[in-house]
Structures are given as C-alpha cells and as structure tokens.
Amino acid sequence: MTTMAADAGAYEAVFDAALAADERIEPRDWMPDEYRATLVRQMAQHAHSEIIGMQPEANWITRAPSLRRKAILMAKVQDEAGHGLYLYSAAETLGTSRGELLDKLHSGRQKYSSIFNYPTLTWADVGAIGWLVDGAAITNQVPLCRCSYGPYARAMVRICKEESFHQRQGYELLLALSRGTEAQHAMAQDAVDRWWWPSLMMFGPPDDSSAHSAQSMAWKIKRHSNDELRQRFVDICVPQAESLGLTLPDPELRWSEERGHYDFGPIDWDEFREVLRGNGPCNTQRITQRCRAHEEGAWVREAAAAYAAKHGKAQA
Amino acid sequence: MTAALALGDDALVLSHRLGEWAGHAPVLEEEVALANIALDLLGQARVLLSLVGDEDELAYLREERAFRNVQLVEQSNGDFAHTIARQLYFSTYQELLYERLARGTGPFAPLAAKAVKEVAYHRDHAEHWTLRLGDGTAESHERMRRGLEAHWRFTGELFEPVEGCEVEWHTLHDAWLTRITSVLERATLAVPEGPRRTGWAAGAGRQGIHTEPFGRMLAEMQHLHRSHPGAAW
Ligand SMILES: [Fe+2]
Ligand SMILES: [Fe+2]
16 A cells, blocks of 8 residues: 555545544545535535525515515525525635636536525515425524534524524514415415425435435435425424415325324426426526626626725725 | 605615615625615614604605605616715715714704614725725726716705704715715716706705606505505515
C-alpha cells in the first residue's frame, strides 16, 4: 500500500467513526467525494426550492384581502428568501458558489421541489401552501436538523423554526375561511382538494424505487425513509383537517387499528414523473420568471461589483 | 385626522409598490431588504390608519380620489434604479419629517419616534444603492440618472404643508435638498433641473388627485376584499 492510499484509508476511518458516533462533519474535515457531491446536490435543490417557492405565494401579495394577512404573507415570502440565503451559504462551505448553483438552476441541470410547479389560483391556496406544503417541508426537514453535515444541520434548525410559523399561519388562514362565508369555505375546500396529493408527492418516490435513499441513510444525511415521513405527515394532517372543518380528497383515507396509522389511497406517480420531467402546469413559467429576474438584475450586480472594485469595499 | 390619513396612505401605497418586487429582485439580498422596507411601511400604515378608523375599510373600500398619499409613492416600480430613486427621495423626506414629529408633542410623536429608526435604515439602503448605481458602471449611472429625473417633478409636493403636522416645511425642504445634493454628488450624479411643480400639478395627491397607474394598483389591491362584502379574513 502506498502512503497516500494509507492516508486516505485513515481519513476514511476517521470519517466513518465520526458518523458512527453521531458526530457532525464540518467543512474542513475530510469527507468522501460522493458524500460531498450528494450534499451539494441536496442543499442546492433545497435552496432552489426556497427561492422558486417564493413565486406562487408572491403571486398573492398584491391582492391579500386584509392588511394583517398582507403583512403575514410578505413576511413569509421574505423568510423563504432568507432560507435560500442560509442554504446557499451552507452549500458554499463545500466549495461551490451561489452563482454556480444558480446557473445550474437556470439551465435546468439542478432541480427544485416539484410542488412549486402547481399554480396558486385563489387566495385560499396561500393557506393550503402554508398548512400542507410548509407542513410537509417541516416533516421532511426536522430530521435534517440532525443531519451529519454540520452547516446543513445548523441551517435547518433555524429554518424549521420559521417553517413551523408558516404552517400555523396557513392553518389559521384556512380556518378563518372555513368558518367564514359559504364562498370562503368553498374556496378553502377547493384549495385543499388541489394541494393534498401534490403535498404527499413532496416526500419523493416510494422507498422501493428511490434512487439515493439507501446511501443517504448510511451517511446520516437522511434519517427516515420517504414512505415513513409521508405516513407521519398523513397521520398529522387527518385530525387537523377535521378541526379545520375541511375534507381531504381521498375516499380510502381511514384509521387502521392494526397498523396504528391512517391508510391512504394510491398516489398518482405518473403525474409526479410528468411534473418532474417539466410538464407540470407552471414549470416553464417558474423558470422563465427566475431567469428573467436574474438577467434583468445583471446590470445591478455588475454595478455593485464595479463600485466595490473602485472603492475597495465588500460587495452588497 | 388629515395628517394620519396622508402619512398612512404614503406608507400603505409605497409598501404595496415594494411588495410587487417579491420574486423579481436583482439579488437575493434585495428580496430580503425590499421586503423588510415594505413590512416596516405596512406596519406604520396600519398604526396611522387605525388612528382614523378601521384599517381594512380605509385600505380596501376607499375610491382612488379619497386617497391622500403623495403621487411620488404611487409611481410604478420601473427598473431597480427607478425604484431606488423613488426610495431615495421619499425615505430622505420621511426620515426628516419623522425626526421632527418625534421631537414634537403632537399625536404622532410616539409613532414617529419608533418609525424614524426604521426609516433611517430605508434611507441608508437607498443611499447605498444610489452610490453603487451612480458610481458603478456606465449603464447603471445612466439608469440611475433617468430614475432621478423621472421622479423629480413629484418631489415638490412632499413639502406642501399637511394639516395636523407641526413642522416647518421650509426648513424640512432645505434639509432634504442639502442631503439629496450631497448624496448625488458622492454618487457622481447631478441634481435634476426640471420643474418640481407644474401648472397641471404633478403632485396633488394630498388633494386626492392621482396618476393613472394608481387606479390599476388599487384595482389589484382591492378586488378580492371587495368581491366578498362583509367577509372576515
Ligand atoms: Fe422555507
Ligand atoms: Fe416556509
């Protein structure tokens, strides 16, 4: 064995031991290339989802029906921009840059959560997104607070706190509609009918066909399987829907004494794959708006860089 | 409460315009910054309008002619430089006004004392971008120059006395001009030269005369609320 190979072996042993002891891997620690690549891919996709996710909700800021709701919605969309910032910074600790990741998003080489390829058609969609989409995101992300990579885990702690505010605000918005006029109640029910199934798809494909799951679990990037998390989410949502006075659009939804969980009907994975492939209702619209904002902002970023170069100050 | 309505409408309308940037800002940091400013302004608007009546009735059920904001704040966002020029003119004015109101004994003193800290940040944000854009690239300089020119004629109205604000409007104006002149100088930009009041009155917002883009803005802002009369949200 050469010295270098021996060193690599020793490093790997340290890495494995840290994982086994549930210690955090930090940016300066040695890590396998595949581990690094997996993290960059996952964190980038997560960051992209935060910023693309601003679009469907920003769609309602200028039409929010009360000043209180407008303030809550603006603050929420702002939080999502903040989440994007933390996550791009966390990804940068692995040797990439925000600019590089954005290029990959814009050129379609990296993805964002497919849920944001559905449209927000009514005001109630803002509530359904908060309740279901932020709710699903929390179910997915709470375990990430214990992810083996330190900067990602720490970013998630901060993000999860804010996501749970979003979830409660969404629930509260829907509750107000559900208890409101007949038209408001119908608006809330329609939104939940449209967002329920796409929310279940947010947990990814079933365990038997999930490409990256096993390795990510071994690396302690992922802590629970897609199906486990999906079930946890369904179990949380059913009683909440009852309290809301709204129904979930699944005739097969019922409590199973035997499993101690709610049974639910089959998910339309063809739809999931179609949306993933780019054929969802808003894929083109979302990416076009993102690219346009980026291109139209180019002269601003150039100006800031030129100013910083002239005046020797850090860029904005 | 003419003054509460005037200042409240300024904050409400500018907040709305800034809210239109969400998802369109040139950098992620500006998504956060512009939303911050919009939220501060919305908070101020809610306090001020509540002094007059029900905040939602005032925001959503008044017709265009009943709004008392200055025309400057209702102007469309345009490009980023256009927005920054509007921000520079308005936040410089608002900071100076609120500083004075905070020192007074009028009904706005407590609100102004709190808001002036927020507004100082808004002005700082606008000044920083004015410097970067003015003294950045040839393109940004030109865009910033155009933004400043376009809004110049709406700045005269800022110094029309508002009933209920015990402020020396002349000195407020002089302080504003001194400050704007100094920022623009540092940004290698010239102070625009055009008229700031015209015969057909660019700037009669305080009297309820607005510009065309404002009606569309209100149509969008009010339509959902008005579509469900009496509903609670
Ligand atoms: Fe988020
Ligand atoms: Fe969220």
